[in-house]
Amino acid sequence: MLVAEIEVSASYNVETTSHATTVSEAQLLDTQRAFDSVAADYDGPRGNNELIQRMRLTLWNTVRSELPAGSRLLDLGCGTGIDAVEFASQGYRVVASDWSPRMVERTHARAEAAGMQARVEAMHVGVHQLDRLEGGFDGIYSNFGPLNCAPELGDVATQCARLLRPGGKLVFSVIGRMCPWELGYYTVKRRIRRAFVRTARGATAVGMNRHTIWTYYYSPREFYRAFAQHFALDGYRALSLFMPPPYLVEYYRRHRGGCEWLGRLDDRIGAWPWLRDMGDHFLIVMYRR
Numbered sequence: 001m002l003v004a005e006i007e008v009s010a011s012y013n014v015e016t017t018s019h020a021t022t023v024s025e026a027q028l029l030d031t032q033r034a035f036d037s038v039a040a041d042y043d044g045p046r047g048n049n050e051l052i053q054r055m056r057l058t059l060w061n062t063v064r065s066e067l068p069a070g071s072r073l074l075d076l077g078c079g080t081g082i083d084a085v086e087f088a089s090q091g092y093r094v095v096a097s098d099w100s101p102r103m104v105e106r107t108h109a110r111a112e113a114a115g116m117q118a119r120v121e122a123m124h125v126g127v128h129q130l131d132r133l134e135g136g137f138d139g140i141y142s143n144f145g146p147l148n149c150a151p152e153l154g155d156v157a158t159q160c161a162r163l164l165r166p167g168g169k170l171v172f173s174v175i176g177r178m179c180p181w182e183l184g185y186y187t188v189k190r191r192i193r194r195a196f197v198r199t200a201r202g203a204t205a206v207g208m209n210r211h212t213i214w215t216y217y218y219s220p221r222e223f224y225r226a227f228a229q230h231f232a233l234d235g236y237r238a239l240s241l242f243m244p245p246p247y248l249v250e251y252y253r254r255h256r257g258g259c260e261w262l263g264r265l266d267d268r269i270g271a272w273p274w275l276r277d278m279g280d281h282f283l284i285v286m287y288r289r
């Protein structure tokens, strides 16, 4: 088992890593405890700073452009329900699912506070338990890496195919393998293991709040391969390729003007071939064959 000291990653605060080939029941519970432990303050800088909000907006716009208001959506790994309540307020009906009971409670409370409880159903269901859900969805989305925690991505794909109507859409934001900012930042700091953490094969133990999140990293091509049997690829794009990743938000605040310019570059050319294979996350859109 490889163990390295790590500080921060994608939308998690990463403290340490180690690796395993498959995720066991015990490891799924590690991940659940990790997210339970941060649910209370996940809407703050940890889970929703300016850079996260920027990426969030790209997913919102993509879902809105792919699926008309009134559609029935499934949110995989809904967290505190920011996306679910946003879509509900625009006329969508959302089943918001998560493996962390504390996150599900937060989603339920958010929907109630917004008067959206008729349109948001919060359910304690992991992405590895989708056989528990009834189908008939028009679209399924997942934001900021819940699918990086799925023990068997192929099983998720099969369940998504069952749950979606033909022609239905998938819109996922996924933690990618190749983040130039991360490579550069940690290489300059001479923290080479940290710089290359996303190259790991199999599940990587990522420390957060003294707990462990078992995480798989994917390139867009690797990710799509798991879905290709049931889904056609609509397209994918980089998220936060030129813009720094969310954990460098202090750098962003010190260089806001320049970073905003980089963000516009992401918006303009982040879907170009080759560039779209990089970035902190990638946003991928597929449709049911």
Ligand SMILES: C[S@@+](CC[C@H](N)C(=O)[O-])C[C@H]1O[C@@H](n2cnc3c(N)ncnc32)[C@H](O)[C@@H]1O
Binding pocket: 011, 012, 031, 032, 035, 036, 047, 076, 077, 078, 079, 080, 082, 083, 097, 098, 099, 100, 103, 125, 126, 127, 128, 142, 143, 144, 145, 146, 149, 150, 151
């Ligand atoms: C980085 S957070 C993102 C939350 C939310 N989608 C957002 O945009 O704020 C990752 C979420 O994935 C959930 N998660 C982790 N493993 C999961 C699993 N196996 N099944 C479903 N959700 C999971 C966590 O509980 C957490 O809420």
